[in-house]
Amino acid sequence: MPGSHLFVTHRLHTVARNRRISARRVVWLLAPGLLALSLAAARAPLPKGLDGMTMCLPFVGPVTRIDSTLSGRARTLAEIHERAHAAQCEEMGAVRSYAARLTVDGKLRSEADAFCAEAQWDLAIGYPRENVLARIADELETAYGWTAGRSRGEIVAAIGAACPPLSTQARAGD
Numbered sequence: 001m002p003g004s005h006l007f008v009t010h011r012l013h014t015v016a017r018n019r020r021i022s023a024r025r026v027v028w029l030l031a032p033g034l035l036a037l038s039l040a041a042a043r044a045p046l047p048k049g050l051d052g053m054t055m056c057l058p059f060v061g062p063v064t065r066i067d068s069t070l071s072g073r074a075r076t077l078a079e080i081h082e083r084a085h086a087a088q089c090e091e092m093g094a095v096r097s098y099a100a101r102l103t104v105d106g107k108l109r110s111e112a113d114a115f116c117a118e119a120q121w122d123l124a125i126g127y128p129r130e131n132v133l134a135r136i137a138d139e140l141e142t143a144y145g146w147t148a149g150r151s152r153g154e155i156v157a158a159i160g161a162a163c164p165p166l167s168t169q170a171r172a173g174d
């Protein structure tokens with residue numbers, strides 16, 4: 001029947017338009033929240049014991065905070081570390097980088113990558129490779145509660161996999 005056909009067409013059109021409007025409305029509802037979140041992330045004091053942190057926000061991108069009391073080498077390392085996380089955020093986007101850090105292995109990969117950036121700097125100014133590796137393994141073993149289930153060997157292996165300059169092969173080539 002031509003009448004009912006027209007009705008169906010109209011209904012489909014209405015549904016499609018409603019969906020489009022509600023998607024746009026969701027973005028408008030999210031925007032102030034995201035803005036508030038990025039402002040809060042950029043201004044709020046860091047949680048105790050953290051040298052820096054990077055939040056990866058949808059649409060906004062990375063928002064980094066560095067402990068303002070840090071200076072010298074500690075500050076440089078914190079900046080290098082958080083810059084690496086910011087690069088991960090820009091490369092993967094908020095959703096993928098959030099998902100990648102849901103597992104201990106994924107989080108370990110992400111942290112090993114950021115510590116590798118620190119290692120490059122340490123190695124460039126002449127710190128011995130063994131010391132650099134030991135410091136990073138110590139930090140991952142003690143400062144991060146979520147690695148509690150991992151042995152020292154597993155942590156060192158994860159660092160080596162994410163960071164060729166600190167891998168066993170690289171050391172053997174010295």
Ligand SMILES: [Zn+2]
Pocket residue numbers: 081085110111114
């Ligand atoms: Zn980190």
